[in-house]
Amino acid sequence: MSSNIKITGLYTNVLTFAIFYLVLINSLLQDKFSITVVSLSRLFVFGVLALLALWNIIFYKDIGDKLNYVVFILLAVFLALLKDSQFSILLLFAIFCSLIDPYMVVRAYFRGILYGVIIVSLASLLGYIPKMLGNIWVFGFSNPNAIGFLIATEILTYITLHWKKITFTDYLIFIIGLLFEKIVLSDDTATIVLIIFMIIYLMSKKQSLFSLISKLTIMAPIFLFSFSWFISNYYGRYNWIAKFSKIITDRPEIWSYYLNIYGVHLLPQKITLFFATDFQRAFFGGNLSNLYAGFDTSYIYMLLSDGLLLSFFIIFVLTYFANKIKTNPALICFTFSIFIFGFTETAVLAPLAYYQSVILIIAFASFINHNYFNKNIK
Numbered sequence: 001m002s003s004n005i006k007i008t009g010l011y012t013n014v015l016t017f018a019i020f021y022l023v024l025i026n027s028l029l030q031d032k033f034s035i036t037v038v039s040l041s042r043l044f045v046f047g048v049l050a051l052l053a054l055w056n057i058i059f060y061k062d063i064g065d066k067l068n069y070v071v072f073i074l075l076a077v078f079l080a081l082l083k084d085s086q087f088s089i090l091l092l093f094a095i096f097c098s099l100i101d102p103y104m105v106v107r108a109y110f111r112g113i114l115y116g117v118i119i120v121s122l123a124s125l126l127g128y129i130p131k132m133l134g135n136i137w138v139f140g141f142s143n144p145n146a147i148g149f150l151i152a153t154e155i156l157t158y159i160t161l162h163w164k165k166i167t168f169t170d171y172l173i174f175i176i177g178l179l180f181e182k183i184v185l186s187d188d189t190a191t192i193v194l195i196i197f198m199i200i201y202l203m204s205k206k207q208s209l210f211s212l213i214s215k216l217t218i219m220a221p222i223f224l225f226s227f228s229w230f231i232s233n234y235y236g237r238y239n240w241i242a243k244f245s246k247i248i249t250d251r252p253e254i255w256s257y258y259l260n261i262y263g264v265h266l267l268p269q270k271i272t273l274f275f276a277t278d279f280q281r282a283f284f285g286g287n288l289s290n291l292y293a294g295f296d297t298s299y300i301y302m303l304l305s306d307g308l309l310l311s312f313f314i315i316f317v318l319t320y321f322a323n324k325i326k327t328n329p330a331l332i333c334f335t336f337s338i339f340i341f342g343f344t345e346t347a348v349l350a351p352l353a354y355y356q357s358v359i360l361i362i363a364f365a366s367f368i369n370h371n372y373f374n375k376n377i378k
Contacts, residue, residue: 008100016111018048019112024119025042029120029129031129068368069095072094079310086305097362098366106358116150117154120139136186148187152187152193163330192340200333210329217322220339221318221319229300232258259304264304266307297342302350318349320363321335325373
């Protein structure tokens with residue numbers, strides 16, 4: 001028993017460090033190091049995860065489990081050969097996390113992101129890296145949405161972990177976080193997601209309403225994926241889509257640009273995100289195309305980048321996961337909020353080299369390890 005506790009503790013601490021590292025390396029701190037250092041450090045972290053996962057599978061799993069893991073390991077290798085390393089690393093994280101209790105995984109993500117955000121923010125406030133881009137607060141991250149996503153995730157994770165004992169202080173922290181997202185970061189998406197989360201949190205206290213939320217969560221991945229494709233593909237043909245696009249800061253228009261440029265393919269393809277140079281911004285001013293405004297969406301990104309096969313696989317896994325946790329109010333409300341978040345933010349659900357979305361990871365972990373939640377539904 002003590003041996004299992006030590007192994008669990010080791011794996012949880014390694015996961016915490018991996019998430020902490022990813023927060024640092026995806027911030028503006030990355031610019032302080034050479035490409036070689038960043039690449040080697042990334043290889044080291046991923047290598048440690050892979051070796052520990054293999055060691056556990058070889059020595060602690062029975063033959064049936066070994067065969068199941070071999071399938072996903074081979075899939076990860078195959079995708080790497082197809083040059084879809086992002087999805088391969090997603091599977092690596094999922095395999096590693098499937099060896100740890102899901103609530104320990106959520107806790108590890110919470111700690112890793114918390115430590116990372118604190119270090120990056122302090123580095124920016126001390127002047128080591130930029131705390132602002134223009135007149136926008138970014139606290140050492142590439143844009144306000146990046147830190148906005150991390151802070152919103154921390155709030156959602158904290159409440160999920162303390163679901164049955166939320167105090168007045170916790171509500172106060174939630175409100176402060178909400179105001180910080182809206183006033184300081186001007187992150188409307190994160191603000192809306194937090195409000196939605198609190199509404200369904202309160203609704204979930206009544207069984208009939210929770211049942212409705214649970215059903216909506218199960219349907220959400222398929223609906224949001226299909227709806228995202230529809231408004232992207234038919235942008236410009238229906239007035240209501242153009243009006244809806246304006247409401248969510250022209251995102252469907254941007255999705256439509258990318259859809260027309262890259263098209264939908266069966267297998268993964270490399271997607272280049274377009275950003276305007278300072279010269280372009282100065283020359284075109286307010287007439288600059290929305291193509292350069294940022295590609296913010298998980299569903300269309302995965303469709304274009306990962307192709308039809310992997311996109312359908314991701315949506316299937318997310319739906320499978322939602323159905324598996326349908327009796328768990330904490331995880332259902334957390335998951336529903338993340339599904340909504342992914343509608344207008346890429347890093348939330350798409351495997352975009354961040355791997356900081358715990359819902360995406362434990363969804364795949366539960367698909368790899370079918371007994372993942374059997375003893376952990378609370």
